[in-house]
Amino acid sequence: xxxxxxxxxxxxxxxxxxxxxxxxxxxxxxxxxxxxxxxxxxxxxxxxxxxxxxxxxxxxxxxxxxxxxxxxxxxxxxxxxxxxxxxxxxxxxxxxxxxxxxxxxxxxxxxxxxxxxxxxxxxxxxxxxxxxxxxxxxxxxxxxxxxxxxxxxxxxxxxxxxxxxxxxxxxxxxxxxxxxxxxxxxxxxxxxxxxxxxxxxxxxxxxxxxxxxxxxxxxxxxxxxxxxxxxxxxxxxxxxxxxxxxxxxxxxxxxxxxxxxxxxxxxxxx
Amino acid sequence: xxxxxxxxxxxxxxxxxxxxxxxxxxxxxxxxxxxxxxxxxxxxxxxxxxxxxxxxxxxxxxxxxxxxxxxxxxxxxxxxxxxxxxxxxxxxxxxxxxxxxxxxxxxxxxxxxxxxxxxxxxxxxxxxxxxxxxxxxxxxxxxxxxxxxxxxxxxxxxxxxxxxxxxxxxxxxxxxxxxxxxxxxxxxxxxxxxxxxxxxxxxxxxxxxxxxxxxxxxxxxxxxxxxxxxxxxxxxxxxxxxxxxxxxxxxxxxxxxxxxxxxxxxxxxxxx
Numbered sequence: 001x002x003x004x005x006x007x008x009x010x011x012x013x014x015x016x017x018x019x020x021x022x023x024x025x026x027x028x029x030x031x032x033x034x035x036x037x038x039x040x041x042x043x044x045x046x047x048x049x050x051x052x053x054x055x056x057x058x059x060x061x062x063x064x065x066x067x068x069x070x071x072x073x074x075x076x077x078x079x080x081x082x083x084x085x086x087x088x089x090x091x092x093x094x095x096x097x098x099x100x101x102x103x104x105x106x107x108x109x110x111x112x113x114x115x116x117x118x119x120x121x122x123x124x125x126x127x128x129x130x131x132x133x134x135x136x137x138x139x140x141x142x143x144x145x146x147x148x149x150x151x152x153x154x155x156x157x158x159x160x161x162x163x164x165x166x167x168x169x170x171x172x173x174x175x176x177x178x179x180x181x182x183x184x185x186x187x188x189x190x191x192x193x194x195x196x197x198x199x200x201x202x203x204x205x206x207x208x209x210x211x212x213x214x215x216x217x218x219x220x221x222x223x224x225x226x227x228x229x230x231x232x233x234x235x236x237x238x239x240x241x242x243x244x245x246x247x248x249x250x251x252x253x254x255x256x257x258x259x260x261x262x263x264x265x266x267x268x269x270x
Numbered sequence: 271x272x273x274x275x276x277x278x279x280x281x282x283x284x285x286x287x288x289x290x291x292x293x294x295x296x297x298x299x300x301x302x303x304x305x306x307x308x309x310x311x312x313x314x315x316x317x318x319x320x321x322x323x324x325x326x327x328x329x330x331x332x333x334x335x336x337x338x339x340x341x342x343x344x345x346x347x348x349x350x351x352x353x354x355x356x357x358x359x360x361x362x363x364x365x366x367x368x369x370x371x372x373x374x375x376x377x378x379x380x381x382x383x384x385x386x387x388x389x390x391x392x393x394x395x396x397x398x399x400x401x402x403x404x405x406x407x408x409x410x411x412x413x414x415x416x417x418x419x420x421x422x423x424x425x426x427x428x429x430x431x432x433x434x435x436x437x438x439x440x441x442x443x444x445x446x447x448x449x450x451x452x453x454x455x456x457x458x459x460x461x462x463x464x465x466x467x468x469x470x471x472x473x474x475x476x477x478x479x480x481x482x483x484x485x486x487x488x489x490x491x492x493x494x495x496x497x498x499x500x501x502x503x504x505x506x507x508x509x510x511x512x513x514x515x516x517x518x519x520x521x522x523x524x525x526x527x528x529x530x531x532x533x534x535x536x537x538x539x540x541x542x
Contacts, residue, residue, distance in 0.1 A: 078474060106293035106485070107301075130297035133313045133323060134424065135478035137298075158303050173298045176312070176367050194364055201354050201369065206347070211368040218363040219314025220478075239314045239474060240362050265362060268472040269316060 049264065050075055052244065055186055056179075056260035062228050063259035066246060070261055074244065079224045080235060090227040094127060099155040106131040109153070109160075113145055116225060116232050116249050121145070125225065126163060132173075135220040135239060139171035142249070167252055170234065176218025177236065179243060181257045190214035215243050215260070225249075233258065241266045271452045273494040274412035283411035288387060290420055290489065294482055295323030299383060308377035310370045315475070316361035318370045321383035323423065324390060326373075327356050337389040338375075341382060345374045391419065397435045398422045404436070405450045417490035421461060424482065440465045454494060454502075455509035462487035463513065463520050476523070 051071045057063035065088065073084050085091055094110035108129040113122045124143040129136045141163050143149050152162040164171070182190070191214040201207045217238040224235040234255070236245040242265045247255040278286045292300045299305060299322065310320040317327040324337060331352065335343035344352070355361070355369045377383045398419060402409055409415045418441065425440030444464065448456035462483055469476040494502055510517070 076473075106297055106481075130301065131294045131478070131481070132296060132298065133315070133319060134294055134482045135314055135475060136481070137314065157300060160301050164301065173311075176363060197358065197360055197365055198368070200357070201351075204350065204354070206351050206354060207368050207372050211371060213364070213368075216363050216367060218367050219312045238363060241474070242362065265360075267315060267362075267474055269361075 052261040052263040054259060055262045056181055056183055056257070058181075058256075058258050062231075062233070063246065066228070066259060067261060070244060074241070075263075075266075078222050078237070078241065080226060088229050092125075092225050092227070097126070097150060097153070099153055099159070108136070109163075111150065112225075114225060114227075114232055116140075116142055116234075117251060118231050118248060124149070126150070127223070128160070128163065132220055137173065137220040138223045139173065139221075140169060140223050140225070140234075141166050141171070142168040169253060170223055170236075170249065170255065171253075172218060172221060176216045177245070178213040179215040179217075179245060179257065179260055182215055182260065187214045215262075217243050217245065239267050272409075272414060272449075272454055272457075273496045274410060274414050275491055275495045276412055277495075278413070283416065284388075286413065287391070287416040287419055288384060290416055290485070291387065291391070291423060292322050292384070294420070294485070295319075295387075295423075296321065296383075299380065303380045305380055306378075308379065308383050310373045310375060312363055312366045312370050316366075318355060318366055318373075320373075320375060320386075321377045322387040324386055326352055327361075333393070337386055337393070339385075339389055341377065341386065342375075348373050348375050391423070394419060394422050397427055398441075400435045401427070401438055401441060402446070402449070405446045407446065407449050409449070414490050417461065417486040420482070420486050420489075421465065425465075453505065453509075454490075455492060455506045458487050458490055458492045459509050459513055459517075461490055463516055466520075469520070469523060 052067060052074065054063055054067045069080065069084050069089065073081055080089070080091065082091055092112045092114055094112050097109040097111055099109070108127075110127045110129075112125050112127070114125055115122050116125050117123065122145050124145050124147050126141045126143070126149070128139045128141065130139075131137075143166060149162050149166070153160055191212065194212055194214060195202065195209070198207065198212065202209065217236060220239040222235070222237050225232055226235060227233075231248070233246050233248055236247060237243065242263060244261040244263075245257055246259040246261075247257045249255055276283070280286050280289055296311075296319075299308065308321055310318050310326060313319045313325070317325050319325050324334065326334060331344060331349055334352075338344070351369055351372060355366065358365050377386060401422075409418065421440045422438060425438055427435045427438045430436045442460075442464075445457055445460040448454075448460055466476060466479045466483055468479045492506060
C-alpha cells in the first residue's frame with residue numbers, strides 16, 4: 001500500500017517537476033537550434049546587404065564576372081587590388097613621374113602606355129592624384145604615345161597646365177559624372193526617393209528638378225583602367241562607393257558605360 | 271623649449287603656411303591659378319566647400335560672412351541653401367552636388383580664394399594661440415607652427431560659453447603636454463601617429479589623412495634646428511622605444527600603407 005502511494009507520488013513528482021523540466025530542455029534545444037540557423041541567416045543577410053548589385057549590364061560576359069570580383073575585393077578596398085588579377089583580368093602598371101619637386105606630398109603623377117580607347121594603338125595615359133580636403137582624387141589625361149607633354153611639366157603652381165590642357169581626358173572636376181544609362185524602373189525609383197529628400201529645396205525653388213540626377217559619382221574619385229579579356233575598361237567610383245561604373249573610353253571626354261554596380265554608402269558619417 | 275625652424279621654402283611663414291594648406295584643401299584650384307570662376311564644390315565627403323577649404327555646412331553663417339569680408343555677405347538665397355543642406359538626412363553626391371551648383375556665391379579668382387583662406391587662418395591662428403596659452407605655450411611663426419595650424423584647420427575645436435577654445439580633437443592633451451615640455455620627439459609622434467582616428471573609424475579616408483599627417487609631422491620636424499645633441503638623440507630613442515608597437519602597427523596598416531605608398535611614389539621610389 002505504502003509502495004503504491006510512493007509510486008503515485010513519484011508519478012506526481014514526475015508530472016510536476018521532471019516532465020516540465022524535460023519539456024523545457026526540449027523546448028530550449030529546439031529554440032537554440034532555431035536561433036542558430038536564424039543567426040547564420042542574419043549574418044549572411046548582413047553580408048548580402050554589404051554587397052554590390054549589378055543594376056545595368058551591356059555586356060554580361062564582363063559585368064557578371066566583374067560583380068563577383070567587386071564583391072570579393074571592393075567591400076574592403078577602393079579599387080581592384082593586384083591579387084584579383086588572373087587569366088581574364090590584368091591591372092595597369094603605373095610608372096611614377098618625378099618633377100624634381102621633392103617638398104610636396106600632395107599629388108602623384110604616374111604614366112602608362114595602354115590602348116585606352118581600344119583602337120589597336122597604345123596611348124600615353126597620365127594619371128594625376130591630387131588632394132581635395134585631404135583625400136586623393138584622380139583624373140586621367142590621354143596623349144598620343146609619342147607625345148612630349150611630360151617634358152613640359154614643371155613643379156610648382158600652374159606647372160601641370162600642359163597636362164590639363166588636353167581635350168582627351170577623364171576629369172570630372174569640378175563637375176561630376178551622371179550615370180545616364182540606368183534602366184528606367186531603377187531611374188524612376190531613385191529619382192522619386194531623391195525628390196522626397198530634396199522636397200523642401202524643390203518646394204522653395206532653391207533647386208530645380210532638372211538639377212537632380214538619380215545617380216552620380218563626384219567629389220573624390222577613383223579612376224582605375226584595367227584590361228578584361230584584351231579590352232581596356234575603366235572602373236570609376238568615389239569616396240562613398242555607392243556606385244561603381246565600368247566604362248570604355250571612346251575619345252575626347254566621352255565614355256561608354258558598360259556596367260553599373262550599386263552598394264551601400266560605405267563612407268561613415270562624421 | 272623647441273629650437274624652431276624658420277628656413278621657409280617660399281620665403282616667409284605666411285607663404286609656406288598658405289601653400290601647404292592650399293595644396294591639401296584644393297589641389298585642383300591650386301593647379302589652376304588662372305581659373306576664371308571659383309564656385310562652391312561638393313567636398314567628396316558630406317559637405318560643400320568653396321576655395322581653399324571654406325566649409326559652408328560646418329561653419330556658422332556669421333563666421334562665413336566674416337571670412338568673406340569684402341566678397342560677402344552670403345545672399346538670403348545662399349543662406350537658405352546652406353540651412354536646407356545642413357538639414358538633409360543624407361549628405362552625399364546625389365544631394366549635395368545639385369545644391370552646390372545653385373549657389374550665387376563665387377570667389378571668382380584664385381587670389382580671392384587666397385584672401386578668404388588668409389581670413390580663415392587669422393581666426394584659426396588666434397584660436398590656436400588661445401589653446402596653446404591654456405598650457406602656457408608660446409609658439410612663434412615657424413615651420414612647426416605652420417604644421418600645427420594645418421592640424422588645427424583640419425580638426426574641430428570646442429568652445430566655452432565665452433567663445434574661447436577649450437579643446438581641439440587633433441591637438442589634444444598629449445600633444446599639448448609634449449609642446450609644453452619642449453619634447454619635440456613626442457610632439458612629432460603625436461602629430462604623425464595619434465591624429466588619424468579615421469584609421470579605426472573610417473578606413474576609406476584613413477589613407478588620405480595619413481598622407482596629410484606625414485606631411486605635417488615632416489614640416490614640424492623630428493630634429494631641432496640645431497646640431498644634434500646626446501640629449502636630443504636620447505629623447506628620440508625614448509619616444510621610439512615607448513611607442514614602437516603603435517608605430518609598427520600604424521605603418522603596417524593596409525590603408526595607411528596606401529598613403530605611405532603614395533608618398534613613396536611622390537618621392538620617385540618604386541611602388542611596393
